[in-house]
Amino acid sequence: MESGYVTLEQVAEHAGVSLATASRVINGSTRQVSQRLRDKVTASAQELGYLANASAQTLARNSSSLVGLLVHDISDPYFSSIAAGVTRHTEEQGLVLVLGTTSRSAQTEGRILATLRAHRARAVVLVGSRSTDEESNRRLSEEILMFRRQGGQVACVSQEGLPADTVTPDNHTGAADLARRLIAQGHREFAILAGPTDLQTARERLDGFHSALSGAGLELAHHNVVHGAFTRDGGYESTRRLMAVGTDATCLFAVNDVMATGAMAALRDLGLRVPADLSVAGFDDIPTLRDLTPALTTVRLPLEEMGERAALLALEGEPSDQPRVITVRGEVVERESTAPPTR
Amino acid sequence: MESGYVTLEQVAEHAGVSLATASRVINGSTRQVSQRLRDKVTASAQELGYLANASAQTLARNSSSLVGLLVHDISDPYFSSIAAGVTRHTEEQGLVLVLGTTSRSAQTEGRILATLRAHRARAVVLVGSRSTDEESNRRLSEEILMFRRQGGQVACVSQEGLPADTVTPDNHTGAADLARRLIAQGHREFAILAGPTDLQTARERLDGFHSALSGAGLELAHHNVVHGAFTRDGGYESTRRLMAVGTDATCLFAVNDVMATGAMAALRDLGLRVPADLSVAGFDDIPTLRDLTPALTTVRLPLEEMGERAALLALEGEPSDQPRVITVRGEVVERESTAPPTR
DNA sequence: CTAGGCTAGGAAAGAGTTTTCCCGTGGGCC
DNA sequence: GGCCCACGGGAAAACTCTTTCCTAGCCTAG
Numbered sequence: 001m002e003s004g005y006v007t008l009e010q011v012a013e014h015a016g017v018s019l020a021t022a023s024r025v026i027n028g029s030t031r032q033v034s035q036r037l038r039d040k041v042t043a044s045a046q047e048l049g050y051l052a053n054a055s056a057q058t059l060a061r062n063s064s065s066l067v068g069l070l071v072h073d074i075s076d077p078y079f080s081s082i083a084a085g086v087t088r089h090t091e092e093q094g095l096v097l098v099l100g101t102t103s104r105s106a107q108t109e110g111r112i113l114a115t116l117r118a119h120r121a122r123a124v125v126l127v128g129s130r131s132t133d134e135e136s137n138r139r140l141s142e143e144i145l146m147f148r149r150q151g152g153q154v155a156c157v158s159q160e161g162l163p164a165d166t167v168t169p170d171n172h173t174g175a176a177d178l179a180r181r182l183i184a185q186g187h188r189e190f191a192i193l194a195g196p197t198d199l200q201t202a203r204e205r206l207d208g209f210h211s212a213l214s215g216a217g218l219e220l221a222h223h224n225v226v227h228g229a230f231t232r233d234g235g236y237e238s239t240r241r242l243m244a245v246g247t248d249a250t251c252l253f254a255v256n257d258v259m260a261t262g263a264m265a266a267l268r269d270l271g272l273r274v275p276a277d278l279s280v281a282g283f284d285d286i287p288t289l290r291d292l293t294p295a296l297t298t299v300r301l302p303l304e305e306m307g308e309r310a311a312l313l314a315l316e317g318e319p320s321d322q323p324r325v326i327t328v329r330g331e332v333v334e335r336e337s338t339a340p341p342t343r
Numbered sequence: 344m345e346s347g348y349v350t351l352e353q354v355a356e357h358a359g360v361s362l363a364t365a366s367r368v369i370n371g372s373t374r375q376v377s378q379r380l381r382d383k384v385t386a387s388a389q390e391l392g393y394l395a396n397a398s399a400q401t402l403a404r405n406s407s408s409l410v411g412l413l414v415h416d417i418s419d420p421y422f423s424s425i426a427a428g429v430t431r432h433t434e435e436q437g438l439v440l441v442l443g444t445t446s447r448s449a450q451t452e453g454r455i456l457a458t459l460r461a462h463r464a465r466a467v468v469l470v471g472s473r474s475t476d477e478e479s480n481r482r483l484s485e486e487i488l489m490f491r492r493q494g495g496q497v498a499c500v501s502q503e504g505l506p507a508d509t510v511t512p513d514n515h516t517g518a519a520d521l522a523r524r525l526i527a528q529g530h531r532e533f534a535i536l537a538g539p540t541d542l543q544t545a546r547e548r549l550d551g552f553h554s555a556l557s558g559a560g561l562e563l564a565h566h567n568v569v570h571g572a573f574t575r576d577g578g579y580e581s582t583r584r585l586m587a588v589g590t591d592a593t594c595l596f597a598v599n600d601v602m603a604t605g606a607m608a609a610l611r612d613l614g615l616r617v618p619a620d621l622s623v624a625g626f627d628d629i630p631t632l633r634d635l636t637p638a639l640t641t642v643r644l645p646l647e648e649m650g651e652r653a654a655l656l657a658l659e660g661e662p663s664d665q666p667r668v669i670t671v672r673g674e675v676v677e678r679e680s681t682a683p684p685t686r
Numbered sequence: 687c688t689a690g691g692c693t694a695g696g697a698a699a700g701a702g703t704t705t706t707c708c709c710g711t712g713g714g715c716c
Numbered sequence: 717g718g719c720c721c722a723c724g725g726g727a728a729a730a731c732t733c734t735t736t737c738c739t740a741g742c743c744t745a746g
Binding site: 005007009019020024031052053055056058059061 | 701702706
């Protein structure tokens with residue numbers, strides 16, 4: 001333990017057995033080893049402070065205990081919630097979690113996936129909404145397939161349609177449920193912070209909301225749908241844009257909570273009160289944002305659980321050809337940010 | 344590329360050169376290789392889709408590109424902000440970030456550090472407040488030294504006193520500055536949510552606050568200091584306890600923002616208004632929590648930058664014996680959660 | 687013209703495991 | 717008692733790189 005490393009060979013020598021035997025004892029191989037030698041080896045390992053060299057093991061086994069997790073931005077509480085779920089599972093399995101931050105760049109994503117392949121990562125969990133851009137999807141699919149060909153498993157959160165297992169919220173139904181609740185509350189005119197145009201998740205939520213409106217015989221005016229970044233600042237800025245041209249809406253639906261947060265900030269800066277002047281609803285029910293005032297009406301998603309289940313899919317599953325899809329249903333939680341319209 | 348892997352040997356063979364030459368070309372060795380062979384090798388590598396096996400490289404070089412990051416809980420926005428900073432640096436250096444979540448368990452921490460050693464991680468960044476418990480500090484120091492003996496570098500955030508480089512906030516001064524501002528605002532009676540008793544950071548902030556009070560000739564009543572978990576729920580619960588026995592304080596200082604968040608929630612539940620009935624101040628200025636209403640008066644820490652600088656320390660520094668300490672000074676930001684007392 | 691020094695390239699020795707293959711011993715069965 | 721099998725143990729190959737050491741060839745200087 002003095003300095004540097006203790007190798008298995010040293011353990012074997014110290015125990016007076018062969019390298020093979022020592023190895024068999026250490027990693028509890030299927031092969032039988034007599035109790036006597038077993039004890040001697042474990043004692044030696046203990047005494048010398050043996051710690052197996054993970055690289056050598058990976059090389060020999062051609063499989064590591066690394067699990068990748070790709071998110072756009074770990075400081076975004078949406079991603080960090082999911083990350084916590086993934087972490088919980090990898091931690092208790094004794095796996096090593098590699099965190100890759102893509103900053104929404106497909107190129108970075110590709111680079112990280114290659115790195116994970118180079119490390120013979122066992123699995124990777126991809127979080128973040130799928131783009132609707134065909135080209136980038138094709139490239140991502142290619143990467144995923146390459147990963148799988150090399151024996152790795154892939155699971156996605158919120159990214160259906162890729163050649164990998166998926167756990168995804170039912171965005172359409174969730175948004176539609178929410179819309180119906182808001183209609184029941186008395187709202188007739190809505191504005192929507194719809195996020196980026198090329199994001200599958202954002203689009204599904206918009207569609208779901210829209211279709212519930214149609215079902216109730218309501219129109220959604222074109223000028224009441226505004227697109228922008230899927231972030232807090234995107235929500236802020238989108239709201240400013242919306243209010244600059246003016247709106248007749250009594251309720252603002254931001255397709256995710258972080259945008260709703262930005263929206264509420266913008267409205268406050270404009271001197272408007274929520275929900276008195278305008279109701280605001282979000283989507284995700286991010287734990288960290290539950291303390292906003294007024295408390296956000298939103299669609300609850302079990303984010304941490306989703307991360308955990310994705311990890312489970314990636315790590316337990318047989319590498320099947322048919323991607324398994326777990327759909328989780330969101331539940332509308334009505335809080336203080338929405339109220340019957342005063343107009 | 345068909346399936347499985349392409350090895351360097353295959354590339355060499357395809358290019359009609361030796362393994363050694365191929366290796367030299369691939370990793371741009373110091374040794375000269377003629378342009379002709381160089382081109383042939385790169386072309387072959389490209390054509391075959393060669394990707395170096397990271398484990399083999401680690402084994403051969405006895406050094407990997409893994410960097411560990413240890414936090415208590417990644418879904419806590421304090422940690423995820425710092426993580427974002429660390430990530431930024433590792434990402435642009437092409438390093439691989441391993442995220443370890445300790446759940447505040449020294450045992451888990453030890454386990455993860457051992458895993459990182461087994462992987463020959465190049466460096467590790469430890470985030471989170473040092474305990475004041477001597478025994479666990481001794482054990483952690485031992486782990487760190489072992490890590491360093493094996494060629495790894497260690498840097499800490501908010502954990503001074505360990506045998507490793509550190510970037511730490513000046514908790515004492517920050518809290519004292521805050522106290523003085525609050526006194527200037529007219530407050531004379533304070534209550535403190537002091538966090539866990541055994542947390543160095545919490546204690547320093549309490550001490551700093553306390554000493555500024557003393558400096559102004561003010562007392563801090565014993566019953567106005569309440570301890571509890573360093574979390575949102577800890578803050579909530581501590582506040583309930585505080586209010587249950589009653590307090591004469593006009594201002595409540597929670598030693599970090601997440602506790603302050605819980606405090607504000609508790610006060611709201613009790614029907615008290617902030618700052619009208621009671622002022623509340625925090626510490627950290629966590630970006631995600633800036634949208635709370637009322638906006639929190641707090642001490643701003645450049646969390647992301649702190650993460651980045653810790654990564655820098657761990658990765659640039661010479662392994663020196665004398666731990667380098669970077670102290671960052673927090674800046675008081677006065678917002679809406681504090682106001683002159685009405686009583 | 688030869689000795690000596692460079693240089694580019696290759697052979698091979700590691701790096702630390704796992705795992706296959708082989709061997710010797712001992713026990714059970716006829 | 718002999719044969720076969722099972723089983724515990726070891727030697728060595730395999731995993732894929734990096735790097736050292738060596739060699740052949742060429743150039744230059746004496």
